[in-house]
Amino acid sequence: MPRAGCGRDTPDVATLQLFNTLSGKVEPLTPVGTPDLRMYCCGPTVYNYGHIGNFRTFLHVDLLRRVLLQFGLTVQHVMNITDVDDKIIRNATAANIPINQYTAKYEQAFFEDLTALNIQLPEHIARATECIPEMVALIQQLAAKDIAYRTEDGSWYFRLARDPEYGKLSKKDLENITDGARVDLDEYEKDAARDFALWKATKPGETSWETPIGPGRPGWHIECSAMATKFLGQSFDLHAGGEDLMFPHHENEIAQSECASGHPFARHWMHVRFLLVEGRKMSKSEGNFYTLRDLLLKGYRASAIRFLLLSVPYCNQMNFTFDGLTESTNAIDRLRTFAKRIKTGTFPQGRDESIAAATIKAEHDYTAALANDLNTAEARAAIFDLVRAANTAADHGTLHTENAAEILRVLTLFDAVFAVLEDHDADLTRAALAWAEREGRLDQAAPELLATLALSDADIDALVAERTQAKKTRNFARADAIRNDLLAKGILIEDSKDGVRWKRK
Numbered sequence: 094m095p096r097a098g099c100g101r102d103t104p105d106v107a108t109l110q111l112f113n114t115l116s117g118k119v120e121p122l123t124p125v126g127t128p129d130l131r132m133y134c135c136g137p138t139v140y141n142y143g144h145i146g147n148f149r150t151f152l153h154v155d156l157l158r159r160v161l162l163q164f165g166l167t168v169q170h171v172m173n174i175t176d177v178d179d180k181i182i183r184n185a186t187a188a189n190i191p192i193n194q195y196t197a198k199y200e201q202a203f204f205e206d207l208t209a210l211n212i213q214l215p216e217h218i219a220r221a222t223e224c225i226p227e228m229v230a231l232i233q234q235l236a237a238k239d240i241a242y243r244t245e246d247g248s249w250y251f252r253l254a255r256d257p258e259y260g261k262l263s264k265k266d267l268e269n270i271t272d273g274a275r276v277d278l279d280e281y282e283k284d285a286a287r288d289f290a291l292w293k294a295t296k297p298g299e300t301s302w303e304t305p306i307g308p309g310r311p312g313w314h315i316e317c318s319a320m321a322t323k324f325l326g327q328s329f330d331l332h333a334g335g336e337d338l339m340f341p342h343h344e345n346e347i348a349q350s351e352c353a354s355g356h357p358f359a360r361h362w363m364h365v366r367f368l369l370v371e372g373r374k375m376s377k378s379e380g381n382f383y384t385l386r387d388l389l390l391k392g393y394r395a396s397a398i399r400f401l402l403l404s405v406p407y408c409n410q411m412n413f414t415f416d417g418l419t420e421s422t423n424a425i426d427r428l429r430t431f432a433k434r435i436k437t438g439t440f441p442q443g444r445d446e447s448i449a450a451a452t453i454k455a456e457h458d459y460t461a462a463l464a465n466d467l468n469t470a471e472a473r474a475a476i477f478d479l480v481r482a483a484n485t486a487a488d489h490g491t492l493h494t495e496n497a498a499e500i501l502r503v504l505t506l507f508d509a510v511f512a513v514l515e516d517h518d519a520d521l522t523r524a525a526l527a528w529a530e531r532e533g534r535l536d537q538a539a540p541e542l543l544a545t546l547a548l549s550d551a552d553i554d555a556l557v558a559e560r561t562q563a564k565k566t567r568n569f570a571r572a573d574a575i576r577n578d579l580l581a582k583g584i585l586i587e588d589s590k591d592g593v594r595w596k597r598k
């Protein structure tokens with residue numbers, strides 16, 4: 094296993110062992126047929142702002158991607174944007190605007206949210222409305238085999254009875270397949286095994302495309318089959334998505350793709366499990382439904398949200414709590430303070446063997462945890478063990494310059510995956526507030542947040558300088574008043590031997 098301090102930028106190439114929903118086993122994830130690992134992740138349906146359950150999935154796919162890169166692989170990662178579906182058409186019709194005008198706003202918001210959460214963009218992003226010819230071609234392939242059929246109204250359906258393997262991903266007992274029973278909704282009841290819509294005939298007033306299979310619009314499932322194949326080929330390495338998409342969406346993707354091509358679709362399937370909020374299913378009626386923007390307006394940091402959502406491994410259900418979010422904020426502060434200490438502290442020359450051994454162990458444990466089905470909880474724990482050991486050593490003067498360099502290297506590896514050390518939080522909060530102002534939602538922002546951000550950096554610098562001057566002239570009442578006033582607005586002043594620093598909480 095890798096040793097710290099030997100000058101490499103990445104650990105020895107490790108192989109990721111990842112649970113495969115399709116086989117039901119933990120298996121190595123490696124590229125087949127091309128040097129790049131080819132992966133597809135179902136993207137958002139841009140009909141509203143993304144909620145934290147959505148972002149839990151996108152964050153764990155981002156983590157997977159970063160781990161693969163850290164383990165020395167290159168990736169070709171595709172994500173779709175579903176910009177036409179039942180809900181979009183319904184909402185755009187209600188707002189009396191074209192669907193692309195309706196979706197543009199939420200697509201932009203989605204990308205802003207990805208940036209806020211430090212999620213890397215995939216190599217390819219494909220909008221459904223821009224891949225209609227590929228979807229039509231796939232339906233034509235299925236029609237040529239009599240697996241797709243057209244109904245009187247001009248819609249096309251997938252003939253489920255023609256796929257003996259249907260259900261192999263979700264392992265559902267689907268014995269009651271009634272030949273010809275149909276469902277035309279994009280999302281339908283669990284356990285319903287019905288011929289599903291590939292192409293929907295135009296209804297009056299709906300957006301539609303003129304195509305060789307008639308006028309209409311695509312179903313949701315055909316979209317992902319067509320886009321994955323367009324960018325990654327008929328067979329590729331990994332398909333990822335939220336647990337809620339396993340059935341029927343992913344099952345239908347497999348059916349369409351494999352029946353059309355005659356080849357296996359994705360070899361490996363990764364599903365990110367559900368998110369509960371305060372122990373309950375997240376729902377608007379329960380009052381525990383949160384978008385990322387809701388949390389930013391409450392004054393929580395984007396980095397803390399990222400760290401919390403990543404801290405529970407993807408294969409476990411996660412219970413999101415506000416206590417957990419506060420702990421996550423504190424954990425990031427500890428890490429950032431530690432990183433600063435290691436980077437800027439003055440240490441005796443040389444190397445302490447005991448702390449060197451702790452550093453090697455931390456790197457080993459961190460890498461092994463991620464390689465073992467992306468165990469983020471253990472990876473995180475390995476780093477915090479190192480933080481504790483190194484802080485103690487630094488307090489006792491036994492941490493040396495070479496130790497600091499080695500620790501910094503491990504922190505860099507950690508942050509290439511977890512990506513929480515750089516502090517952009519205040520900028521992100523400002524951006525969220527600017528959005529809230531445009532949308533007329535400033536009343537949803539926490540009052541202390543508004544007070545903090547009402548002060549520019551220059552305002553704060555001036556107050557801090559005034560406080561320093563007041564202390565010099567022994568006007569302690571004024572100095573304390575400035576400090577307390579800033580604290581009430583979420584600004585901490587730190588007096589250190591290098592001078593006075595301040596930061597936004």
Ligand SMILES: [Zn+2]
Pocket residue numbers: 134135136317342
């Ligand atoms: Zn999909």
